[in-house]
Amino acid sequence: MDMKIEVIENVFKYNRINAESNRELFGKHHVLALNILSSPGAGKTSLIIETIKHLGKSVNIGVIEGDVSSTYDAQKIKKYINQVVQINTGGTCHLNATMVGRALEKLDTGNMDLIIIENVGNLICPVGFDLGEDYRIVLSSVNEGDDKPVKYPPVFIKCNPVLLNKMDLIGISDFDLGFFIKEVRKINPSAELLKFSCKTGEGVEKWIEWVLKQVKNKKGK
Amino acid sequence: MDMKIEVIENVFKYNRINAESNRELFGKHHVLALNILSSPGAGKTSLIIETIKHLGKSVNIGVIEGDVSSTYDAQKIKKYINQVVQINTGGTCHLNATMVGRALEKLDTGNMDLIIIENVGNLICPVGFDLGEDYRIVLSSVNEGDDKPVKYPPVFIKCNPVLLNKMDLIGISDFDLGFFIKEVRKINPSAELLKFSCKTGEGVEKWIEWVLKQVKNKKGK
Numbered sequence: 001m002d003m004k005i006e007v008i009e010n011v012f013k014y015n016r017i018n019a020e021s022n023r024e025l026f027g028k029h030h031v032l033a034l035n036i037l038s039s040p041g042a043g044k045t046s047l048i049i050e051t052i053k054h055l056g057k058s059v060n061i062g063v064i065e066g067d068v069s070s071t072y073d074a075q076k077i078k079k080y081i082n083q084v085v086q087i088n089t090g091g092t093c094h095l096n097a098t099m100v101g102r103a104l105e106k107l108d109t110g111n112m113d114l115i116i117i118e119n120v121g122n123l124i125c126p127v128g129f130d131l132g133e134d135y136r137i138v139l140s141s142v143n144e145g146d147d148k149p150v151k152y153p154p155v156f157i158k159c160n161p162v163l164l165n166k167m168d169l170i171g172i173s174d175f176d177l178g179f180f181i182k183e184v185r186k187i188n189p190s191a192e193l194l195k196f197s198c199k200t201g202e203g204v205e206k207w208i209e210w211v212l213k214q215v216k217n218k219k220g221k
Numbered sequence: 222m223d224m225k226i227e228v229i230e231n232v233f234k235y236n237r238i239n240a241e242s243n244r245e246l247f248g249k250h251h252v253l254a255l256n257i258l259s260s261p262g263a264g265k266t267s268l269i270i271e272t273i274k275h276l277g278k279s280v281n282i283g284v285i286e287g288d289v290s291s292t293y294d295a296q297k298i299k300k301y302i303n304q305v306v307q308i309n310t311g312g313t314c315h316l317n318a319t320m321v322g323r324a325l326e327k328l329d330t331g332n333m334d335l336i337i338i339e340n341v342g343n344l345i346c347p348v349g350f351d352l353g354e355d356y357r358i359v360l361s362s363v364n365e366g367d368d369k370p371v372k373y374p375p376v377f378i379k380c381n382p383v384l385l386n387k388m389d390l391i392g393i394s395d396f397d398l399g400f401f402i403k404e405v406r407k408i409n410p411s412a413e414l415l416k417f418s419c420k421t422g423e424g425v426e427k428w429i430e431w432v433l434k435q436v437k438n439k440k441g442k
Binding site for chain 2: 039040041067068069070072073091093120121122123124125141143144145147148150151152153154166169172
């Protein structure tokens, strides 16, 4: 039993050390780092593509794609920018700071303004692993249902902002927006909440504004 | 490093022992046990409710609900049947055989025909944990996208049947059904594939037929 606890402590200790080293790198180059968490299929890749479409001309963006398997998402993003690295975890259910550190070596981090890390699609495990990011962000989606903050509280407690995608489906689903917002507020009263649809583009400008503001803040530091 | 491997082996060893003991219990009472895996919000609870609505009068059904937090899903199911137990994992990302063994003590397993286990919403971690079930089943949904078998292969390799829910959304999404089926076939050629919409009820009868057939098979053993 002691042995088990020790091992788990070691895993978190190594992650902390590597997260700090990533954070130092981001700080040194004034690069904003965003770590995006969600269920499979909530729209992380679509959001990243929208961000590149809106900001790619004025902001130097790099992307780290985390997946259990395949280079499917990285290929999609490669159509828009060159600075993309795919991490295949080979079964592991979250990214850790060591994986991200290795990916950063393959990106031109010194010339970046923004690095977006797409975590493995999983609403539970990635929460516990600091990657050295500036913001840990959760992306929920209308079709997943309004009960996600009730059933998966840790990710909604630890993330800010909280994003809600696929708002175009709200008319044809029984998603209760008031209930969702109330439950998020209950466990994370200070979280910023942004709603949009990557499909129709509605509301995406609020996200773009938020990102641009944080990029400028980081550059100013 | 050796230490870590030993601990992980122990976790799996204890799980195997407890899974066998659950399997013996299911065998002794000729109860069919189904372990349903999916992403958060794919519709596991809705599928269980549909199953109870169709079969509840002729088949004695018990349900084990797995969630990180809350009794939200168990409460929904309690409206239809009494034999429901909620497991709150408190952060753990999957059910294990020990948790299920304890839940079985609270169900009238000796008088059951069918026990449905709703695993924690997670497309990765539950795959590795045998609960003693007869069938490990994956429920995918149209709104998650057609690339799930490519990006999360282990769950599609290890599960049979493969279910696809929210077929009512197929007209308004860019989900390519041919691609999804091709990718499932590629990694799991013998898997049965059932498509339906729990919302409209379309196709659900195929699932009900499948369940009823397995219940009868188990009773005949």
